[in-house]
Amino acid sequence: MEHTAQLRCLKCKEGDLVPLSDYGSQGAAVHYKAWVCTNPDCGFNLKIRNGDIYLNEPIIAGGMHTARPR
Numbered sequence: 001m002e003h004t005a006q007l008r009c010l011k012c013k014e015g016d017l018v019p020l021s022d023y024g025s026q027g028a029a030v031h032y033k034a035w036v037c038t039n040p041d042c043g044f045n046l047k048i049r050n051g052d053i054y055l056n057e058p059i060i061a062g063g064m065h066t067a068r069p070r
Contacts (some may be wrong), residue, residue, distance in 0.1 A: 007035075011054025 007017040017063040022033045036059075037044040047054045 009037040009039065009042060009044055011044040012037060012039050012042035015042050015044075017044075 009015045009017050017035045018038055019029045019032040020036060021029060022042075024030050032048075034045060034047040039040040042057060044054065045056060045059060047057060
């Protein structure tokens with residue numbers, strides 16, 4: 001079982017940063033693609049896309065996402 005230590009958000013100091021994973025364009029798992037604060041009032045996020053790091057991009061509700069056909 002893998003264990004990840006909880007990291008306190010340095011922006012709000014109330015939430016924890018949690019890692020999120022996703023799948024690449026070829027279907028391979030991409031672990032720790034993003035880190036997001038658990039405090040909904042904070043909104044801090046860090047994302048890795050094509051080797052570039054993006055900070056605090058807008059967060060969109062998942063229910064609004066349209067799935068791509070595979």
